[in-house]
Amino acid sequence: MTWEQISLLLPIILVSAAAVLTMLMIAVKRSHAMSCLMTALGLALALVSLFAVAPVLQQQVTPLLLIDAFNGFFTALILLTAIFITLFSYPYMSNLEQPQEFYLLISLATLGALVMAGSNHFVSAFLGIEILSVSLYGMIAYPLHRPVAAQYPLEASIKYLVLSAVSTGFILFGLALLYAQTGTLSFSSITALAADAATGPGSAYFGVASVLILAGFAFKLSLVPFHLWTPDVYEGSPLPATAFLATIGKAAMVALLVRFLLLTDIAGTETAVTVIAVLAAASILAGNLLALLQSNLKRLLAYSSVAHMGYLLIALIGMDASADAIGQEAILFYLSAYVLTTMGAFGVMMLVSDSGHERDHLNHYQGLFWRSPWLATVFTAMLLSLAGIPLTVGFIGKFYIVVAIVENGLWWLLAALVTGSGIGLYYYLRVIYRMLMPLTDTMDLPEVSLRDFVPHALLFALLLGVIILGVAPGILIDHLAEVAQSMN
Amino acid sequence: MIVIWLITVLFVGGLLAWLSGAIHKHLPRLIAVAALIVDVALLLTLLPDLNTGAASAQWLVLEKWQWIPRFGIHLQFGIDGLSLLMLFLTLFLGVIACGSAWSEIDERSGFFYFNLLWTLAGVIGVFTALDLFLFFFFWEVMLIPMYLIIAIWGHENRAYAAMKFFLFTQISGLLLLVAIICLAWFHSVQMGWFSFDYFELQAVILDGNLEMLVMLGFFIAFATKLPVFPLHSWLPDAHSQAPTAGSVLLAGVLLKTGAYGLIRFAVPLFPEAALTFAPVAMTIAVIGILYCAKLAFAQNDIKRLIAYTSVSHMGFVLLGIYAWNLLGLQGAVMTMLAHGLSAAALFMLAGGLQHRLHTRDMEQMGGLWAQLPKMSAMALFFSIAALGMPGLGNFIGEFLVLLGAFQENRLLTVLAALGLVLASVYSLWVIQKVFHGTGHSASQGAGGIASGKVSDLSMGELLCYSAMVIGLVWMGMYPQSFLDLSQPALDALLGGVVP
Numbered sequence: 007m008t009w010e011q012i013s014l015l016l017p018i019i020l021v022s023a024a025a026v027l028t029m030l031m032i033a034v035k036r037s038h039a040m041s042c043l044m045t046a047l048g049l050a051l052a053l054v055s056l057f058a059v060a061p062v063l064q065q066q067v068t069p070l071l072l073i074d075a076f077n078g079f080f081t082a083l084i085l086l087t088a089i090f091i092t093l094f095s096y097p098y099m100s101n102l103e104q105p106q107e108f109y110l111l112i113s114l115a116t117l118g119a120l121v122m123a124g125s126n127h128f129v130s131a132f133l134g135i136e137i138l139s140v141s142l143y144g145m146i147a148y149p150l151h152r153p154v155a156a157q158y159p160l161e162a163s164i165k166y167l168v169l170s171a172v173s174t175g176f177i178l179f180g181l182a183l184l185y186a187q188t189g190t191l192s193f194s195s196i197t198a199l200a201a202d203a204a205t206g207p208g209s210a211y212f213g214v215a216s217v218l219i220l221a222g223f224a225f226k227l228s229l230v231p232f233h234l235w236t237p238d239v240y241e242g243s244p245l246p247a248t249a250f251l252a253t254i255g256k257a258a259m260v261a262l263l264v265r266f267l268l269l270t271d272i273a274g275t276e277t278a279v280t281v282i283a284v285l286a287a288a289s290i291l292a293g294n295l296l297a298l299l300q301s302n303l304k305r306l307l308a309y310s311s312v313a314h315m316g317y318l319l320i321a322l323i324g325m326d327a328s329a330d331a332i333g334q335e336a337i338l339f340y341l342s343a344y345v346l347t348t349m350g351a352f353g354v355m356m357l358v359s360d361s362g363h364e365r366d367h368l369n370h371y372q373g374l375f376w377r378s379p380w381l382a383t384v385f386t387a388m389l390l391s392l393a394g395i396p397l398t399v400g401f402i403g404k405f406y407i408v409v410a411i412v413e414n415g416l417w418w419l420l421a422a423l424v425t426g427s428g429i430g431l432y433y434y435l436r437v438i439y440r441m442l443m444p445l446t447d448t449m450d451l452p453e454v455s456l457r458d459f460v461p462h463a464l465l466f467a468l469l470l471g472v473i474i475l476g477v478a479p480g481i482l483i484d485h486l487a488e489v490a491q492s493m494n
Numbered sequence: 495m496i497v498i499w500l501i502t503v504l505f506v507g508g509l510l511a512w513l514s515g516a517i518h519k520h521l522p523r524l525i526a527v528a529a530l531i532v533d534v535a536l537l538l539t540l541l542p543d544l545n546t547g548a549a550s551a552q553w554l555v556l557e558k559w560q561w562i563p564r565f566g567i568h569l570q571f572g573i574d575g576l577s578l579l580m581l582f583l584t585l586f587l588g589v590i591a592c593g594s595a596w597s598e599i600d601e602r603s604g605f606f607y608f609n610l611l612w613t614l615a616g617v618i619g620v621f622t623a624l625d626l627f628l629f630f631f632f633w634e635v636m637l638i639p640m641y642l643i644i645a646i647w648g649h650e651n652r653a654y655a656a657m658k659f660f661l662f663t664q665i666s667g668l669l670l671l672v673a674i675i676c677l678a679w680f681h682s683v684q685m686g687w688f689s690f691d692y693f694e695l696q697a698v699i700l701d702g703n704l705e706m707l708v709m710l711g712f713f714i715a716f717a718t719k720l721p722v723f724p725l726h727s728w729l730p731d732a733h734s735q736a737p738t739a740g741s742v743l744l745a746g747v748l749l750k751t752g753a754y755g756l757i758r759f760a761v762p763l764f765p766e767a768a769l770t771f772a773p774v775a776m777t778i779a780v781i782g783i784l785y786c787a788k789l790a791f792a793q794n795d796i797k798r799l800i801a802y803t804s805v806s807h808m809g810f811v812l813l814g815i816y817a818w819n820l821l822g823l824q825g826a827v828m829t830m831l832a833h834g835l836s837a838a839a840l841f842m843l844a845g846g847l848q849h850r851l852h853t854r855d856m857e858q859m860g861g862l863w864a865q866l867p868k869m870s871a872m873a874l875f876f877s878i879a880a881l882g883m884p885g886l887g888n889f890i891g892e893f894l895v896l897l898g899a900f901q902e903n904r905l906l907t908v909l910a911a912l913g914l915v916l917a918s919v920y921s922l923w924v925i926q927k928v929f930h931g932t933g934h935s936a937s938q939g940a941g942g943i944a945s946g947k948v949s950d951l952s953m954g955e956l957l958c959y960s961a962m963v964i965g966l967v968w969m970g971m972y973p974q975s976f977l978d979l980s981q982p983a984l985d986a987l988l989g990g991v992v993p
Contacts, residue, residue, distance in 0.1 A: 376602075395664075396634040405627075408672055409565070412679045420672060428665040435641075435660060439653055442646050483564045 010062055014073040016055040017081050018120050024048020025113035032106045038099070045109040046092045049116065053085040064492065069192060070130035071121075072265075075492040079338060079485075080123035080261040083345060087253045088116040090349055090464055094356045095246040097458045101362050108148050108246070115141035115250060119258035126269055128181050128191040131262055135177070135226070138258060139170045145247035146239065162242025169235045173225035180218030187211045193269035216272065220281060223266075226259045229319065230288040233312045237300075240308035241366070245359055248304055249352035252311050253345045260318065260341055264334070268325060268493060279323055286323075287419055289316030290426035297433050304366045306433060307351060310392060313426055314344050317403075320419055321410045332413055334490035335483070336406040342482065343391070343403035343475070350388040350468040354381050357461055368437065373445035380462075382441045384469050391472050393434040394427060399475040496536060496555055497571035497622045500581075501615050503532050508611035515604015523592055526607040530588045530614070537581055540573065552986040554578065561628070565678070566688040570625040574983035579827065579976060580621045580754055583834045586965070587746040588614045593958040594842045595739035598849060599647060606647060606739075609639035613743060620751045626674045626759070627690040633670070633715075633751070637663055640740070640748065647737040655735035662728040666718035673711025677763070680704075695763060702766070709764035709771065716760055719752030722812055723782035726805045733801035734854065738845025741797065745804050746838035750830045753811045757826070761818060762987050768818070775816040776903055780910045783809035787916035791923065795854045796844045799924065800837065803880060806913060807833045807888075813910055814895035822898025823984045824977055825891050831976065832879070832887030832969050839876040839962045843869065846955065847928070850948045856927050863929040868951045870929040872959045877921040879966050882914050887969025 012019075028044045031037075056078060064074040071077075092112055099105035118137030125131040147163035181191065188196055221232065228236040240248050272278045293313030300306040318340050325333035358374075358381065359365040375382040391400035404427070411420045475482055507529025511522035540554055555573040573581070591610060599606045616636025623629040637660060645656035674690065681698045682688045689695060700708060718725040729749075733741050761768040783806050790802035807829065814826030846869060847862075848854050863870040879886040882893075892914065899907040951959070969976060 390638065395638060396631045401634075405671070405675070408675045409679065412672075412675050424665070424668050424672065427668055428661065431661060431664050432657070435657060439645055439657070442642070478561075480562050480564070483562065487564060 007068065011065065011067045014059050014062065014065055014067050015071070016059055017052040017085065018117065018124070020048055020052040020055055021085075021113055021117045021120060024052075025110055025117065028106075028110050028113065032110070036104065036106055038096070038105050041106040041109045042092060042096045045113050046089055048113060049085050049089045049092065053082060053089070056081055056085070066126075070127045071124040072126040073124060075489045076261075076265070077124045079489045080257065081120055083257055083342060084116060084119045084123060084254050087257070087345055087349055088112060088119075088250075090353070090468075091246055091249050091253075093464055094249070094353050094461050097461055098244070098246055098356045098360050101360055102149060108145065111141045111145045111148070112246075112250070115145065116254065119254045122258040123261040125262065126193045126265055128184075128193070131266075132174075132177065132181070134258070134262070135174065138255065139166075139174070142247065142251060142255070143167050143170075145250060146243040148247065149244050158238075158242035159244065160242075162239045165235055165242075166239045169225065173222045173232070176218045176225070177222035180215040180222065183211045183215035183218070187215065193266055196270045213277075216278075217281075219266075223259065223263050224285060227256060227263070227315045227319075228308075228312050229285045229315055230292040230312060233289070233293070236312060237296075237305040237308040240304045241302055245304075245352060245356045245364065245366075249349065249356070252307065252348050252352065256311065256315065257341055257345055260337065264322070264325070264337060267322065268334075282319055282323055283416065283419055286316045286319035287422040289313060289319065290422045294426045294429040294433075298429060300433070301368045302366055303355065303368060303371070303437065306437070307348070310430065310433070311344075311348065313430060314392070316426070317407050317423065318344070320407055320416070320423065323410075323414060323416065323419075332406070332410050334493055335486050336410040338486045338489060339406050339479075339482065340403040342486075343399040346468060346471050346475070347388050347391040347398075347400055350384060350465065350472060351392070353461065353465050353468060354385040354388065357381060357458075357465070368440050371437065371441050372443050374441040376445055381465075384465050385441065386438050387469055387472055389434040389437055391476070393431050397473060397476050399472050399479070401476055402479040495557065496540070497557060497573065497618075498569075500533050500536055500618050500622075503529050503536070504611045504615035504618065507532075508608040508615070511611060512604045512608035515602070515607075519600070519603050522604040522607040523596060526611055527589060527592050529611060530585055530592065533618075534582075534585050534589075537578070537585065540578065552982050555622075556624075561625075564688075565627070565690070567627045567690050568625045569628060570691060571622045571628075572624045572692075573622055574986070575979040575981065576754070576757065576827065576983040576987075577621050579831060579980055580750060581618060583750065583831055584614060584617050584621065584747050586961075587742060587834060587838050590746075590838055590842070590958050590962065591739040591742045593954060594742055594845060595737070596954055597952075598738055598845065602646070606643065609642045610739065610743070612636075612639040613643070614747070617747050617751060621754060624692040625690045626678070626692065626695065629755075629759070630667070630671055630674055633755075634664070634667055636748065636751070637667075640743070643740040643743075644732060644736045647740070648735040649737075650735075651731070652735045655731040658728045659732040662718055662725070666715040666725070669711045670715035673708045673715075676708050676711070692759075692763075700764075705764050705767040706770065709760060709767040712755070712760040712763070713771070713775070716752040716755040717812075719755070720749060720808045720812060721752070721805060723778050723785060723805070723809070726782070726786065729805060730798045730801040733804070733841070734795055734797040738842055738849075741841035741845065742838040745800075745841055746834040749804065749808060750834060753808070753815065753826060753830050756812070756815050757823065757984075757987065761815065768816075772816040772818065773903065776813055776899065776906050779809045779812035779816065780906045780913075781809075782806065782812070783910050783913035784916065787913055787920065791916070791920045794856050796847065796856050796859075796924065796928065797841065797854050799856075799920065800840045800844055803840075803917070803920065804833070804837050806917070807837070807880070807892075809913065810892050810895045810910065813899050813906070817895070817898040817902045818988070819898050819901060820981070820984060820988060821894050821901070823988070824980065825894025825896070825898055827891075827980050827984070828887065828894060828969065828973060828976060829891030832891050832966060835962045835965050835969075836876050836879045836888055839872070839959060840880065842955075842958065843873050843876065846951075856924070859928045860931045861929070865948060866929075866950050868956065872951070872963075873929060874925055875963060876966075877925055881917040881921040885967070885970045887966045887973070890970060890973045 024045055028041050067073050099108055115138050118134050121130055122134030125134055143163050146166055147159045149159055185191055225232040290313050293309050293316060297306050297309035321333050321336035391398035394400045394404035507525055511525040514521040514525055543554055552574050553572050557571045559569040561567045561569045613636050616632045619632025623632055641656050641660045645652055677695055678688050678690050681695055721729050733744055786802045786805040790799050793799040811826045811829050814822040879888050882889045896907055896911055
């Protein structure tokens with residue numbers, strides 16, 4: 007391994023170092039502020055190092071990791087989101103007795119996500135998935151020792167643990183079958199072998215393996231019918247963990263899935279297209295329908311994330327290696343928009359809540375417009391972006407998806423998209439309307455103040471991002487087009 | 495740059511109005527009116543161009559900048575005679591809406607004028623955008639502020655009405671988006687690059703069924719907004735629940751964006767399909783005229799009644815558009831302008847009544863002429879304008895529409911003309927019920943007309959109504975000044991379709 011290759015791994019190394027240092031520091035002296043700062047700093051340094059290595063991107067580092075522009079994009083997205091979550095966690099966690107280890111878990115989970123985003127080999131992919139999941143078990147159950155905290159952290163954590171383990175089992179079994187058939191676990195060499203494997207003796211193995219692996223991935227992305235854990239886990243977890251699950255958890259998985267499908271050329275096969283299309287349509291319709299009647303915002307956002315992953319999956323079908331394929335770009339843009347917006351929505355919720363009082367019910371947001379116009383404006387912008395209304399980045403994302411659909415002539419998916427978006431409008435608007443309703447005095451209202459400058463500044467940055475990218479998406483599109491080019 | 499300025503002034507004005515609400519609650523309305531006046535002044539600078547011989551050219555303004563090069567999307571604006579008329583209508587009614595909100599909106603006035611100005615900014619964008627992506631962008635931008643106006647300052651059933659308004663327009667908007675993207679994609683297939691440019695898209699050739707489907711995407715979106723008979727059910731709710739200024743904007747301006755979309759996009763972009771579809775469109779137009787006139791007659795809620803008459807009048811607009819000849823189009827444009835004024839005025843009157851009597855139920859009104867002579871006189875004038883009395887703008891519009899449609903389809907024209915009879919019936923019925931006869935409970939009871947607490951029109955209100963009276967008389971007496979302005983634009987649109 008050359009120094010250049012090591013330098014390419016700098017983001018991963020720096021995040022690991024941050025985790026170790028934070029752990030040591032906690033052993034010496036417990037300080038909430040210091041561990042938060044340390045983690046944020048480590049993540050920020052990793053982000054900066056990414057710019058340093060940008061010129062030498064595009065290299066296979068060990069057989070396990072492929073560091074290229076695609077990986078660079080996801081690394082930046084993941085790190086940026088992780089920094090946001092770290093900083094948002096500080097006020098949220100401040101009334102816990104021992105909040106320090108939570109930041110440790112954030113760095114570790116981020117590390118797992120980074121490995122997933124870089125892997126082009128099943129070993130590293132599996133490693134990444136496990137690092138991420140195991141850290142998340144801890145994050146989800148973190149405020150367990152506080153009786154008044156998030157209502158069901160233990161239930162959520164165990165549910166996630168069990169179901170996640172099952173899905174991991176699926177993936178592992180699929181891997182075993184694949185290995186038995188092809189003798190390799192590297193994405194790119196599966197391609198050549200799979201061509202024979204799909205027709206030759208024992209081809210049933212290959213089919214079963216693909217199905218098992220896809221099912222495992224679909225579980226992590228909470229696609230219908232593998233979505234059942236999502237609302238419960240979202241609801242039971244403390245908000246920073248929910249936000250992590252909803253943003254980085256999804257982004258890393260999408261990166262892995264895209265890599266897998268592109269490098270193995272499975273995306274082009276007819277069976278895969280059918281399977282993905284069915285998953286997408288089911289997720290869009292079921293996700294939106296189930297979100298309709300939720301009065302808990304976390305559950306609502308959980309179902310809405312199911313639907314959004316469905317939209318994203320549509321673009322996956324449009325992916326191929328041709329030069330001007332819109333699919334890759336659509337995925338990257340839609341995912342960025344989704345992560346940005348979801349982060350903003352959870353950011354507002356985190357500011358309204360703290361670890362002792364989870365404000366996730368619709369009632370808690372009644373009249374927010376008149377109590378705290380600033381937070382309500384941000385929240386409204388985020389919800390409108392999720393609904394895909396112009397002036398926000400969500401609209402451009404939806405535009406991309408429709409272009410991808412039209413280009414591939416998937417008309418029945420278009421019908422699903424239109425229906426789903428129509429339903430989606432209703433429940434996003436319901437939340438907005440709640441915030442517009444007049445205040446009633448009798449409710450237990452959270453204190454909203456400008457006591458913490460940093461998270462409000464972060465919210466401002468997110469709002470700015472949502473609007474600027476909605477009005478002038480060219481900045482991001484140009485960059486994404488380059489990334490998409492480099493993938494071919 | 496003029497269009498950018500028009501829109502920017504309103505966007506910035508809206509933000510300023512919102513912020514200034516914290517300083518003093520009357521500051522926002524001054525800022526709003528100031529922003530609108532600046533816009534009118536900007537538009538007036540175009541008029542000299544008009545007289546210096548440029549009148550024969552279609553476009554007064556054409557502007558184009560890069561926006562999203564990846565998809566060939568431009569910031570492309572154009573103003574022709576048609577747009578110019580619509581812009582003047584928009585800004586004029588914007589000022590009127592401020593006037594009608596002047597004393598009605600006390601709570602959160604900063605945010606109210608913010609929404610008002612942003613709605614108008616979206617509408618101006620719709621009337622000037624020549625890039626279809628940009629057009630759609632503004633098409634949606636005007637919705638959210640309008641939703642907020644209904645949802646925050648509306649009446650008792652506002653949640654339902656606002657949601658219904660939003661869902662109808664937004665879902666039909668999704669179809670429009672899909673249709674636009676299909677069109678742009680076929681352009682990229684045929685020409686090799688993505689384009690949303692109005693002029694370039696006219697060159698796209700689609701085969702019959704496909705053209706019809708894409709055209710229907712456009713038609714449904716515009717028809718929902720207009721609204722056209724089976725898609726109209728959002729309108730009575732939205733109108734009756736919106737605050738007065740909201741109703742004024744909805745009836746006067748937002749409905750016109752649908753008609754404008756049909757004239758500018760739905761027909762010229764798909765000439766063949768539109769020709770095939772014309773008989774269907776004209777038929778539902780006539781059904782709309784008659785059916786909604788009948789429904790209007792059945793209402794007790796005065797705002798709902800006016801809302802149904804709006805749908806009925808918009809049927810004439812649709813009829814004129816799909817007749818697709820110069821007379822029909824001129825008639826449609828005149829009807830849009832005249833209905834914009836008369837419906838806005840009627841909604842203001844209804845709002846004024848509600849403000850004074852705290853009810854919209856006509857059963858509880860009656861005999862108001864004695865107490866409110868000025869208001870009653872205005873109501874009579876605008877009702878008569880709405881029913882199509884010769885000498886006022888609405889008559890010119892509907893008459894031209896019928897003339898135009900007669901050349902295309904006699905039977906439907908004859909049936910549509912019956913709408914004029916029904917219009918007289920319900921208009922006079924309202925006058926009879928509300929202003930004549932003996933008083934009922936609300937007007938004599940706790941509402942307090944008898945005790946003399948209800949005041950007649952104030953100076954400000956009188957000023958607003960007078961301006962609209964002048965506008966309608968002008969349209970009725972000297973329509974040529976409007977027809978001259980829109981003719982080059984309509985000729986050019988017609989030229990693209992009729993061989």
